[in-house]
Amino acid sequence: MTDAFWRRFIFPGGLWLLFFFVVPIGIAVLISLGENNEFGGVTYGWHSEHYGDALDPLFAPVLLRSVGYAAATAAICLLIGYPVAYCIARYGGRRRNLLIGLIMAPFLINYLVRTYAWVALLADEGLVNSVITDSGITSDPVQFLNTPWAVVGGLVYGYLGFMILPIYASLERMNPALIEAGKDLYGTPRQTFWHVTWPQTLPGVLAGTVLVFLPAVGDFVSAQLLGGPDTYMVGNLIQQQFFGADNWPFGAALTICLMVFLGLFVFLYLRATGRREALA
Amino acid sequence: MRRREFLLGGAALALAGCGVGPQSAPKPVAVKVVPPKIDGDLLIFNWTEYMNPKVIRRFEKHYGVQVTVSNFDSMPAMMAKLRSGNRYDLIFPTADYVNRLNRLAMLRPLDRGVLKNSGGIYDFFDDPWYDKDSAHTVPYGMYTTGIAWRADKVGELSESWGDLALDRAKGHTFMLDDFQEGIGQANLFNGFDLNTTAPDELEKSKQTLEHEKDFLRGYSTNPAPNLVNGSAWVHHAWNGDVVNARNQSKQPENLRFQTCKEGIPVGSDCMAIPANARHPGTATLFIDWMLDPETASENVSWFGYPMPIKGTEAAFAELAADDPAIQITTEQLANGSQFRELPPDGKVAWDRVWTEVKA
Numbered sequence: 001m002t003d004a005f006w007r008r009f010i011f012p013g014g015l016w017l018l019f020f021f022v023v024p025i026g027i028a029v030l031i032s033l034g035e036n037n038e039f040g041g042v043t044y045g046w047h048s049e050h051y052g053d054a055l056d057p058l059f060a061p062v063l064l065r066s067v068g069y070a071a072a073t074a075a076i077c078l079l080i081g082y083p084v085a086y087c088i089a090r091y092g093g094r095r096r097n098l099l100i101g102l103i104m105a106p107f108l109i110n111y112l113v114r115t116y117a118w119v120a121l122l123a124d125e126g127l128v129n130s131v132i133t134d135s136g137i138t139s140d141p142v143q144f145l146n147t148p149w150a151v152v153g154g155l156v157y158g159y160l161g162f163m164i165l166p167i168y169a170s171l172e173r174m175n176p177a178l179i180e181a182g183k184d185l186y187g188t189p190r191q192t193f194w195h196v197t198w199p200q201t202l203p204g205v206l207a208g209t210v211l212v213f214l215p216a217v218g219d220f221v222s223a224q225l226l227g228g229p230d231t232y233m234v235g236n237l238i239q240q241q242f243f244g245a246d247n248w249p250f251g252a253a254l255t256i257c258l259m260v261f262l263g264l265f266v267f268l269y270l271r272a273t274g275r276r277e278a279l280a
Numbered sequence: 281m282r283r284r285e286f287l288l289g290g291a292a293l294a295l296a297g298c299g300v301g302p303q304s305a306p307k308p309v310a311v312k313v314v315p316p317k318i319d320g321d322l323l324i325f326n327w328t329e330y331m332n333p334k335v336i337r338r339f340e341k342h343y344g345v346q347v348t349v350s351n352f353d354s355m356p357a358m359m360a361k362l363r364s365g366n367r368y369d370l371i372f373p374t375a376d377y378v379n380r381l382n383r384l385a386m387l388r389p390l391d392r393g394v395l396k397n398s399g400g401i402y403d404f405f406d407d408p409w410y411d412k413d414s415a416h417t418v419p420y421g422m423y424t425t426g427i428a429w430r431a432d433k434v435g436e437l438s439e440s441w442g443d444l445a446l447d448r449a450k451g452h453t454f455m456l457d458d459f460q461e462g463i464g465q466a467n468l469f470n471g472f473d474l475n476t477t478a479p480d481e482l483e484k485s486k487q488t489l490e491h492e493k494d495f496l497r498g499y500s501t502n503p504a505p506n507l508v509n510g511s512a513w514v515h516h517a518w519n520g521d522v523v524n525a526r527n528q529s530k531q532p533e534n535l536r537f538q539t540c541k542e543g544i545p546v547g548s549d550c551m552a553i554p555a556n557a558r559h560p561g562t563a564t565l566f567i568d569w570m571l572d573p574e575t576a577s578e579n580v581s582w583f584g585y586p587m588p589i590k591g592t593e594a595a596f597a598e599l600a601a602d603d604p605a606i607q608i609t610t611e612q613l614a615n616g617s618q619f620r621e622l623p624p625d626g627k628v629a630w631d632r633v634w635t636e637v638k639a
Contacts, residue, residue: 125510
């Protein structure tokens with residue numbers, strides 16, 4: 001089959017990206033350059049001042065906090081997700097697909113609804129605290145909610161699946177004979193893991209990290225429902241401009257700035273992985 | 281016109297033409313008043329837990345239609361949905377937003393003459409400030425903002441907005457996640473006009489908000505669950521929230537509500553039919569259904585706010601017997617502080633204060 005034939009299959013995906021990625025971003029750019037009118041709507045125009053507002057140092061701590069939470073989320077997801085993916089891929093046997101299906105099952109339920117369930121479970125007089133206090137572990141309820149821990153916990157719970165799947169995929173692709181070869185060469189289990197398994201699954205780990213980190217930076221649900229007064233994230237800031245303050249141009253400018261920032265991050269990631277693949 | 285402006289204008293026009301993006305100017309629409317008659321299923325757009333579901337189920341059964349309720353959690357969120365072209369049959373805007381919707385010509389005229397039960401509406405709402413001659417709206421709830429609290433945790437409070445910064449409730453206090461209510465209470469606490477836009481006054485109120493933030497556990501618009509699940513001991517709240525919380529609590533006697541001596545925001549909201557509603561006939565019929573004193577009483581007992589409809593007073597009095605502070609009368613509406621639409625630069629200043637405090 002010729003290349004020309006296969007190239008046609010780019011069109012459906014390309015069209016999809018055009019309509020649901022390029023056009024929306026174009027609209028966001030247009031809105032960000034507009035002006036807020038007295039009805040809370042947007043008068044299109046050519047105003048750049050919203051970008052100046054968006055880059056106000058006032059918002060630097062908000063962005064840093066978001067990046068910090070997202071990095072912590074990615075790290076915890078990796079710590080939890082890698083062993084899970086490893087166990088399923090290595091020891092799951094013929095139940096592998098079932099186990100992966102079970103991992104993904106919670107994702108059939110909306111993230112927002114699952115986060116509300118956390119509120120009910122972790123409240124001061126919620127289920128978890130009543131078990132802890134009734135069993136005498138502590139006398140006073142533990143404050144889980146409205147803390148940075150709760151926000152990161154909510155993010156981990158929300159995005160864990162995006163870490164497990166790519167790691168699982170790269171582990172499953174890996175030839176188990178490689179591990180045996182490592183052992184045949186007198187590698188301890190630990191050495192075999194770090195010298196054989198880990199490098200083989202690194203692309204999966206990096207993909208998982210990006211898939212978790214990116215949506216986590218822009219997330220607003222976790223901080224809004226589980227956060228406290230000092231856990232305001234950039235997603236909350238943007239959401240506030242659209243649904244709280246009727247200030248769409250400023251919200252759009254913030255969105256574009258965040259996208260440029262994250263775009264840079266992805267660019268560095270792609271360059272890093274590209275270089276490694278070139279070396280391999 | 282320069283080329284760049286032309287292109288930009290063209291793109292904006294194209295977007296507006298597709299119905300994408302917010303519109304910028306009111307478009308006059310000529311719509312006829314429709315009789316209250318079933319013309320399809322009903323799609324309601326309302327606050328959460330703001331209407332007794334039983335009342336809705338009965339309407340469905342009686343007329344053999346399906347009623348779907350969709351929710352918003354703030355007025356700007358409602359506006360965003362309406363502006364992006366979503367079509368609802370019945371919406372519940374607050375007074376200041378009715379004003380804005382009217383200027384955008386986004387509401388369908390509503391002739392009270394066609395409503396069987398319209399005689400029961402309080403005269404006070406014949407010609408309200410937000411809707412000339414009540415030509416587009418029927419009043420729904422009357423509310424006030426104050427402080428709800430758990431008496432078992434913090435004892436008695438002092439009827440002041442200062443109770444939002446109480447040492448013994450530090451880390452257990454919540455503020456409403458609403459820029460109007462947040463800044464509004466700080467303005468009142470400082471003795472300013474509720475809607476002040478004076479820079480020095482807003483600066484002072486910002487300091488108040490920052491001080492209060494040290495005592496907060498969070499910002500939330502869900503006082504009832506926060507109070508019931510024990511996370512909140514003191515909660516900036518609307519009067520109906522405490523009724524709602526009591527209905528969910530095992531120890532309702534611990535849940536209290538107070539208004540504040542520095543002044544309180546009061547307000548009312550409405551039922552209205554958007555200009556682009558698909559089924560205005562059913563919506564009109566539903567409005568009439570809600571105005572029936574017995575139905576309205578059933579609704580009042582459930583959602584906790586007084587409705588300005590004759591014959592519902594007893595139902596509310598029963599709720600207010602536990603808690604006189606939740607009472608709100610048309611006299612208070614006439615004399616009290618109501619949120620108004622701010623002038624554009626005033627609005628920018630308020631947004632800025634709220635964003636800076638929260639960031």
